[in-house]
Amino acid sequence: TVDPTTGAVTAQYTPVGAPRGSAILAQGNYVWIGGPRNQGARVIAGDQTGTTRLTFIGPVKSSLAWGGYPGVGLAYGAGAIWVSDQNANRVYAISPTTGRLIRTITVNAPRAVAVSGKTVWVTNSRSLQVTMFNASTGKRVAVGSAKTDPGVMAAANGTMWVFGEGIITGFSLKTLKQTTTVRIPR
Secondary structure (H helix, E strand, O other): OEOOOOOOEOOOOOOOOOOOOOEEEEEOOEEEEEEEEOOEEEEEEEOOOOOEEEEEEOOOOOOOOHHHOOOEEEEEEOOEEEEEEHHHOEEEEEOOOOOOEEEEEEOOOEEEEEEEOOEEEEEEOOOOEEEEEEOOOOOEEEEEEOOOOOOEEEEEOOEEEEEEOOEEEEEEOOOOOEEEEEEOOO
């Protein structure tokens, strides 16, 4: 933990069973850590003492990560912790209170995952796409082009911002139509 005023590290711990993390998320009373496990996803939820309270292991195993990316992303919203598992071509919705699987969405090479309202957004490293899904049903709502490898997403001011190599693309949260493109100098 870090003191927000001074920036000093006040405590360190590694929850038992934590994977080599490629994603971390603070939600509720837990710190969620996600990472690869035998070519699949493993997510643990640890409390402030470092005790592992919940564990989720992705039910699908597959080949090694594509392009060197470890393959797991995390997001919270619409009543679930969302786990993108690039190795297994799946996005899992898991219960934030039990760690149990709620829903699985099949997506080719999912990388980043984000939630806005009742929609789940997933980037695809292979096709350079951004796909919007209905969080309740898992049905695809719309698909857009990210123009570059879309590594991170964040929603703000009615826009889903997709950050890639040298470019930020903004998409309307309602329609997934591209609204903005910002090139970043190297």
